Amino acid sequence: MTRLRIGTRGSPLALAQAHETRRRLMAAHGLAEADLEIVVISTTGDRVRDRPLADIGGKGLFTKEIEEALLDRSIDLAVHSMKDVPAQLPDGLEMVAILPREDVRDAFLSPTAKTIDDLPQGAVLGSSSVRRTAQVLRLRPDLKPVQFRGNVETRLKKLADGVADATFLACAGLNRLGYTRHITWRVPTEVMLPAVAQGAIGIETRTDASAVRRLLAAINHDESAVAVACERAFLAALDGSCRTPIAGHAELRAGRLHFRGHALTLDGVKCFETTRVGAPSDAAAMGRDAGEQIKREGGAAIA
Numbered sequence: 001m002t003r004l005r006i007g008t009r010g011s012p013l014a015l016a017q018a019h020e021t022r023r024r025l026m027a028a029h030g031l032a033e034a035d036l037e038i039v040v041i042s043t044t045g046d047r048v049r050d051r052p053l054a055d056i057g058g059k060g061l062f063t064k065e066i067e068e069a070l071l072d073r074s075i076d077l078a079v080h081s082m083k084d085v086p087a088q089l090p091d092g093l094e095m096v097a098i099l100p101r102e103d104v105r106d107a108f109l110s111p112t113a114k115t116i117d118d119l120p121q122g123a124v125l126g127s128s129s130v131r132r133t134a135q136v137l138r139l140r141p142d143l144k145p146v147q148f149r150g151n152v153e154t155r156l157k158k159l160a161d162g163v164a165d166a167t168f169l170a171c172a173g174l175n176r177l178g179y180t181r182h183i184t185w186r187v188p189t190e191v192m193l194p195a196v197a198q199g200a201i202g203i204e205t206r207t208d209a210s211a212v213r214r215l216l217a218a219i220n221h222d223e224s225a226v227a228v229a230c231e232r233a234f235l236a237a238l239d240g241s242c243r244t245p246i247a248g249h250a251e252l253r254a255g256r257l258h259f260r261g262h263a264l265t266l267d268g269v270k271c272f273e274t275t276r277v278g279a280p281s282d283a284a285a286m287g288r289d290a291g292e293q294i295k296r297e298g299g300a301a302i303a
Contacts, residue, residue: 003037004212007066007075010040011151013173017201018079020176021219024099028218039075041066060086067093070205076212078204082197082228083170085204087236095202096213097220098228102172102199104249106132106192108185109159110166115185116140119166126155126164130266134245135192136168137268156182168192172199193247193262196231200224223252230283234261237291244302250287252280259286263294263302272298 004025008018015038022036044061062084069075070093082098089095113119116139126148127133133145148155148167152174159167171186173179203219205212230250238246245268248261257280262273272294276286294302 003035004077004215005037005039005075007039007041007069007078009043009062009066013152013177014079014081015040016176017081020099021077021079021201021203024219025215029215039069041069041075067204073206076205076209077216080202080204081173082200082202082232083195085197085202085232087232087239089204092207093204094207094213095204097203097216098225099201099203099219100221101224101227102175103186104194104199105171105189106168106187106194106198107171107174107183108166108168108187109156109182110184111159113166113184116166116187116191119143123165124163126158126167129168129195130243131195131245131247131264132168132192134264134266134268135247138264138271139191139268141268152177152179170194170198189249189260193260194249196235196246196248197228198249200228202228226257226280226283227251230257230259230287231261233284233287234259234291234294235287237288238263238295238302248287248290250283255280257283257286259290261287261290261294263298265301270298270301272302 006018006022008014018038025031025036043065063080066078067090070078108116116136121142123143125136125143125145127145128147128149136143146164148158148164152169155167155169174183203216205216227250231248234248235246245264245266250257250259257278259276262271264271274290274293276290278286
């Protein structure tokens, strides 16, 4: 077969996810490592680190150049952290496989406090996420948020250097990198609802790439794909962007899909929340309906 080219960002976490994808494809199809080339692509989101994502174009800045490489056929498939993927994909591209989902929770990291409640009055919170910032301000309006961009290693160094008293990262990324020793507290989803599709790796290719699509179908994890489809439909219905604090989580329990979603004002003062329970086959419809409800109730407050 022709060697398959796997497109990815160049951060240690992105590379770990690309290597996991390659291992799964090798195991599913009896391929050799040489059959699957990992191609590192620099994205605008990686290059511009001195400004908030919302100010330079939002989440699509971590996927734009990689998707352009798919469309111009420089690569055959792309590996993404699904929480970085905009609700709408470019024409001609499709998310074909979702790998088994990791821990969806946020990780609280602090050298001095065991939980959010333990932070001293007016403590500095480092975060680049409007969702996490709004959720924490809802719990602790006294905290002082500061911008905290960069890959996992960069943020850990900033924390160690005392730039902030605490920060948050995704448990999934820390698990994949073997950095669990840095986790102070795995925040329950009842306390902080995760980002849409947090912990999920998605694999994208061209809609006309039938041979690649067949290869990827073998490594799709149905349960994770159903949950992510529900959450992303919720995001799409809200026209979710990097400027709107949106959270959503779906999971299968005893054959039923349970979804909880909310949107907040940037200051965390208002939170519009909804839940759904239904059949897995209705995942996208459930998410869309939940998003439309939140959009109606939140109105201009979350626009």
